[in-house]
Amino acid sequence: MKQNIAIIMGGYSSEYNISIKSGNVVFEHLDDKKFNKYRVIISKEGWAYLDESEVKHPIDKSDFSITLSGKKIRFDCVFNAIHGTPGEDGLMQAYFELLGIPQTSCGHYQAALTFNKRDLLSTLRPHGIKCAESFLLDLGDPIDETAIVEKVGLPCFVKANKAGSSYGVTKVYKQEELKKAVEVAFEEDDEIIIESFLDGTEVSVGVITYQGKVTVLPITEIVSENDFFDFAAKYQGQSQEITPARISRAKEQKVSAIAKEVYEILKLDGFSRSEYIFVGDEPYLLEVNTTPGLTEESILPKQAREAGISLEELFESSILEALKK
Known part of the structure; x- marks a missing residue:
């Protein structure tokens, strides 16, 4: 039936x-x-x-x-x-x-935690997961631009704390640009996070539970034609998403192990996709997505195909895993 x-x-x-x-x-x-x-x-x-x-x-x-x-x-x-x-x-x-x-x-607690960038990073730092320096603001807080720059430096990223697809994200080069960037972020959320700029190779790592096993998918390298991996880069073809990533075997093993560790620390299940930037040989975590995009342009389906998993197999396995819970 x-x-x-x-x-x-x-x-x-x-x-x-x-x-x-x-x-x-x-x-x-x-x-x-x-x-x-x-x-x-x-x-x-x-x-x-x-x-x-x-x-x-x-x-x-x-x-x-x-x-x-x-x-x-x-x-x-x-x-x-x-x-x-x-x-x-x-x-x-x-x-x-x-x-x-x-x-x-994943479960409701894990979803709430990963969706809140601040709480996610605070949870993972004690486990040795490297993250960018950050400054936090809530709607209504005084905006001390000097203190922000002293903490995170320039350029920096101003982000809505609970949003996806790069909505509410601005890369800021000058202190006088901070106020406008903060306003843009507050249009998406009443909490924001301002992070230091990390200069290095950006990669996306899919980790899923597939046929009963936690599986790290082939890694994708993100090369944006824009200033960063923004909405247009993600969904309007203004980026190269190279799978497998053009990184050394050592880097591949390190970021794969960290992505799997994050998945297991957080007790995730289902699909996840986490983003990292390599600073030298060290991957720094940007965020974790627990309902990643599944469009034809999306990264996780491309990674699955590279691993020899069809979309039919990917989606069917997800349902069968859910039915086991």
Whole structure:
């Protein structure tokens, strides 16, 4: 008997459209001979199942079910393809945990922790994970530009603390540019993190649980045509994403081991993608994504293909792992 799989996509953040693309890729590649697939749009306007005729049917939030032709349909598993809130910050995970419905991403605590860049880095530093120097600001705090520059130097990155796809990120070269960059970051979040610039090779490392085993995927080297790996570089082709990365075997082994260690320290499961910059031979962690992009342009699917894992196999394994929880 085929299992009912809800593929949730959309969300409440600036990453809504990217998530829709990711969700549709999952929908297209999941084997419909094995699964009954349902696209579920999560938006501020409401939650709805989107049928093949693009007609929306409301979700009953009391048990996350739908009613079609008078028949109630429940889901055996949820494939989480939401980037940003509420799919990457722990809210949907907690909701499904309360309902007892398996879902493909990590648990609610891990999602909340990794989505908060400040808390993530604070958790990992005691384990010896190297990170950039940082300065923290909350909305309403006085902005002491001199103190910021003394702490992190120039150039530096001003980032929204809880956002993805490089929304709310500015590279700042001059002290007088800080105020505007802070304003941009506060448009995305009421907390920001200002980090020192790390000059070196940037890589992205996918770590997943695949067929019951924690697996580090082939590493991707990021070469942006822009000043940094911003939205246009990520999604509009303004970068080279080279898999496998053009780094030494020693660097590959070191960053792979650290990425796996981070995955295990945080007790993650499902998909993850972490970003690092090499300063000399040392990888410095930038962030960890627990619902990484799954579009055709996204890094993790490319890494999986390099490892000989098709999207069909990747997504099916994710569901089977979720059902084991």
